[in-house]
Amino acid sequence: MKKYRYPFLFLAVSFTLVYCKTNKQTTAGQTTSTTAEVTKQEIPAAGTPGKSPFIPAGNTIAKMQVEDGFEVKLVASEPLVSSPVAMVFDDKARMWVVEMTGYMPDTIGTGEDIPNGNIVILEDKNKDGVYDDRKVIIDSLVLPRAICLIENGILVAEPTNLWFYEIKNDVAGKRTLVDPKYTEGGNVEHQPNGLLRAMDNWIYNAKSDKRYRKVGNKWLIEHTHFRGQWGICQDNYGRLYYNNNSQNLLGDYFPAGLGAWNKNQRTVAGYNEKSVANNKVYPLHPTPGVNRGYMKNILDDSLRLNDFTAAAGPVIYRGDLFGKPFDFNAFVPEPSANLIKRNIIDEKGYVVKGEQAYKGKEFLASTDERFRPVSLYNAPDGAMYILDMYRGIIQHKTYLTPYLKDQIGKRNLTQPLSAGRIYKVVPKKSNAKPVMIPDGANDLVKLLGHSNGWVRDRAQQKLIDGKYNQTVPALREALKQTANPLLAIHALWTLEGLNSLKPEEVISWLRQSNWMYKMQGLYASATLMTPTSYKQFASNFEGMIAENDTLSAPYIALNCYSLAKFDTTVSQSLLTKLATKYPNNRYVSDAVISNMQDREELFQNNITASLGNPDLLLNKQLQKVIAGVKSAQGNRNPDMLKKQFPKGEALFTSICQTCHGPDGGGVRSLAPPLNQSEWVTGNKDKLISIVLFGLTGPVKVNGHVYQTPEVSGDMPGIGYDKDMPSEDIAQLLSFIRKSWRNNGDNVSTEEVLKVRTKLTGREKAFTESELNGI
Structure with a gap:
């Protein structure tokens, strides 16, 4: 049972100037709590003035409003590029673009499995700022x-x-399988993406808990924190940022590769934090075409997304x-409202928080309802680049409501797709002129201090990829200089690479006063500890704790995991000192607990003498x-359930577990728990109704009321989806009613059919009060 308020690939189609019967306009910046429901009759049909037309590429900028002092320039469009969803720049400022051509050709996804996706190189050969050449590097891909x-x-x-493809002279050669389970679980809307090559020389993803690194001819794959849904980026110091469909911006306060080791710990403070909590948007025009635009509070009285x-x-x-x-601004696209949000970020110590830059307007917004900005990028010329998928249908068939499907048909919004x-x-x-990345070793080292972050990143990557070991002396000098901190930081990570x-x-650097x-x-x-060096690090950590270095405390706790590989006694001693010194600091507490997999109870017993107060945050977190460990010990055998309900387990993996968690415990900001939920194990008709037609919050589970922003609403x-077999739905419900510590009885195909027949024609999600009447 899963919430989807539609990130990128499950945005809905956005419809044009639509007027509610009341036709109320809200004051800029305000929202209303009494949104009238939008009926099908209130949305103009195809051929009326309200139609959402296809606008030629040369005319779309006229439909945009952008921040004063800025302008938007078109650099590529069809037929040069089609359905772009991701890209990277190379050393020559060429764009390598992912074309997801096959996504949702119509409302039932006909032909979505046809291998028609491409990786293409776009080049500006005459150097006039507009890309004019297209070269297909890899073709015949299914939804890349x-x-x-x-x-x-x-x-x-x-x-x-x-896959890893070797490329020589822009020709793809040998192909190596890096990870056959890169997108294991999840449907097309809920699969890993991003492949961000971060400052620490690891490659991170959104909608994933894996990171990758190439060492020689081998690929390392490590477990890390699960992050985001579509898109991932970093700041000047290598901290990661991402979001989920209904959250403006999320991010990590602490290093990306640390702290995800304790499988018993659901969350670690300082990761997946709300970098910007305000999720209000300000479209230029009515946007009722989100999949549940007819529901209360999704739109304001002027039918604009709230x-x-x-x-x-x-x-x-x-x-x-x-x-x-x-500087240090975050930009976030909202394709369903045809806009790009600007946020101003600030940091205090290790805490990074921000606010929206404006109230009542956006950095960039368009009245063109096919404008679908799906990904934003820094670039070699210092500009911000926007990938616009430019199409009508972006909502996937799995969750396409009859309301939206009907409008797509009436308004002929399926085409064009190219x-x-x-x-x-x-x-x-x-x-704006792009910086070309040279081959010369000394020139590359100098570029590590460039004012453009994309240039610094690319210079670092090229030095590492090309194994420019002759630059080590120059990198050491760059490490020591203080005039340009960003040069020193990139020199450090280049040396590491x-x-x-x-x-x-x-x-x-641990002794530096500059934070x-x-x-x-x-x-x-964490990357430098060896049998011969760990004692030096431990000694310095001891000194930092003694000096009351509060900012460093969570980092020291996170580093103890690496220390423990060489000396568990020293590591445990540091963790105990941190726990007793900062028992009410949530970042330190969670960092300490991240080291304690399957030893949490023993650790709590050991510190009881000095920290026996149960109200201390550390004790509460422990x-x-x-309690979660003890609960999991009573879980049913998942392998047996998989054999008993194979179709149900497959549906759960592809549809439900992303938001509710593989352990059924729920996921913060997404969905409440299924494990031991009265909605799962109770009245079958209620559960069937929810899975068939959805649920809109708030909802009470085990005495706790879940509502936005704790979960999606x-x-x-x-x-x-009329093609979804009732037998499969019955298996899904039987599977979750018997999973973990649930002990419900099976749901039969006949029971699903009965409720499905009774609810024929329903388009709305249920509310808790409605369900309580069943």
């Missing part, structure tokens, strides 16, 4: 979704696989073109984990 340039080739995500429902691929602006007020646009945003009268970073160099240096030193410490059903 992400790429990453690395060494002599390219990573390509094509569900369910992650809050994010399809937040897509964000970017932290790191260019050198926009000016100082835009469009796609790429724009860039620049200050007016600016002369070249296996040339020394423990003493990192330890010297940004110290923060990077604390992160790099108790939650301990809406879970669509799967009964709208």
